[in-house]
Amino acid sequence: MNKQRTTILTKNALPLIVVAFLLFGTSNSLSAQTWIEKMGNRVKEKAVEKVEERIENKSEEAIDKGLDKTEDAVKKSAKKGKKGASTQKGGETSNEEMEASSPKATQQRADVSYTKYDFVPGNEVIFEDDLKGEQKGEFPSKWDLVEGNAEVAQVNGENTLAIVGFTYITPLFRDKSFKLPDEFTLEFDLLIDGAEGETAVEFINNSDEVIANSQFWKDNTRFLFNWNNNTNERTSEDTYDNSQGWHHYALSFNKRAMKVYMDAKRVANIPNITEKPVKIKLFARGPEDNSVFHIKNIRIAKGAVPLYNKLLTDGKIVTYGITFDVNKATIKPQSMGTINEIFSILQKYPDLRFSVEGHTDNTGNTTQNQTLSESRAKAVCEKLKEMGISASRLSAKGHGMSKPIDNNDTPEGRAKNRRVEFVKQ
Structure with missing residues (x-):
């Protein structure tokens, strides 16, 4: 790069050197030659100084940028730092990955299909x-x-x-x-x-x-x-x-x-x-x-007892995995794991018929819970019908809070009482 810059500057100064040579004439050729050499040396020195100055400026600029990037990386790494060996592996996401995957403030929850859950x-x-x-x-x-x-x-x-x-x-x-x-x-x-x-x-x-x-x-x-x-x-x-x-x-x-x-x-x-x-x-x-x-x-x-085994031993399947929105008969999406299992049993055994029976805990009054349990049992039947089960194989019934299988004094007891049963007919 130094040679290139020196050559350019020398070419730009060449016309002036020629004019000076003509003015001095041949008699002063030795002096002119000496002057030309001095001019050439000064041009070269000036070019070298200019190049060195530009290189120094570029180097400082590159160092500043490098330090800025390092500082940013350290800050982001510190935010993702983990405590202990059990939490160290998760913080190795690059800055680009973090920015690309971060949700926007206005982003809405995506619809999710639980068909194969x-x-x-x-x-x-x-x-x-x-x-x-x-x-x-x-x-x-x-x-x-x-x-x-x-x-x-x-x-x-x-x-x-x-x-x-x-x-x-x-x-x-x-x-x-x-x-x-x-x-x-x-x-x-x-x-x-x-x-x-x-x-x-x-x-x-x-x-x-x-x-x-x-x-x-x-x-x-x-x-x-x-x-x-x-x-x-x-x-x-x-x-x-x-x-x-x-x-x-x-x-x-x-x-x-x-x-x-x-x-x-x-x-x-x-x-x-x-x-x-x-x-x-x-x-x-x-x-x-x-x-x-x-x-x-x-x-x-x-426990993880297969649902059909419970049917064989008890004559019914008691499920806790079918859940609903509070005080509503709207089935939560995560209920589909249990519903899919019931659907598979009904498909495998085409002569099987179920009475789908809803139960609640004692929160609320008797009349409301009775109505709610009936609506929830019907909602489960409707879901199974949508999946292809004949309506003739299903019936819905609600018991409200009238048939608890545990006390209602603890969260665990209330959770056991909130259930959907599939009773063999």
Whole structure:
């Protein structure tokens, strides 16, 4: 580059040199030659100085840009930083991925099809927290605090469990020695609000060590599942719908296999977890101490007995996986796992007929609950008819709160009483 710049400057000065040579004449050729050499040297020196100055300016500019990029990267990396080995893998998203996957403030919740949804919750509720009767601003009574802060908050007038800042909480059981059964399911609803934040569900062994965990972020679509943390740690990665609004998390564990669903999508399918989890912890963190992650409708259920086996032994199928909007007969989308299973049974056994019977807990008055249970039973029948089951094989009946199978004094008892039964005819 120096030679090129020097050549250009020399060419530009050449006419002046020629004129000077003619003025001096041949008699002064030696002096002219000396003058020309000096001029050439000065031109070269000036060119070199100019090039060096430009190179220095460009270098400083490049260094400044490099430092700016490094500073930005450090800031964003710090926001995605994790605490401990169990939460380190999720923060390795590039800046471009983060920007592309972050939801817009005006983005609406996408419609999701549950046509092939196959999650069926356990048939015995062992932990239920609907947060009813809890006071806003107080620590939720059915949870234990491991670290941080949590409180009851309200979203659109409905109680939620708000996990604040950097926090770990775990379900509180009456029996302090309680351990998760060999087969269980976990469900809860979570609010995606477009803010930055990380959430994890951690599974703990007898030594209080994390043996597996699922991780996801509110501000991007990554979903990670890490397992066998104490032996040969492995990781599965997928994406989920993080559009703003309420979403449903569902997990099933069957002796060693674990499946995780976000809304209708199965985001993890782990065939072999070497250690059995005995406890669950929920973790959330945001960029600020007052960052909040909202969840509600938390349920842990025991067992994974196939529905048809229950029909053979009991003459009916009692389901807890068909749920409805509050005080309405509108079937929630996540109910389709159970409904799909009932549909498959009816398809496989064409002579089978069901009386679909709705039941409620004792919340509200008798007349309203009777009407509500009838409407819900009819809604389930209509859904099965839409799927292709003949109306002649289905009938609807409501019992309201008249046939409880547990007491209504606890959230778990009320959850068992809110059910849909398929009674063989």
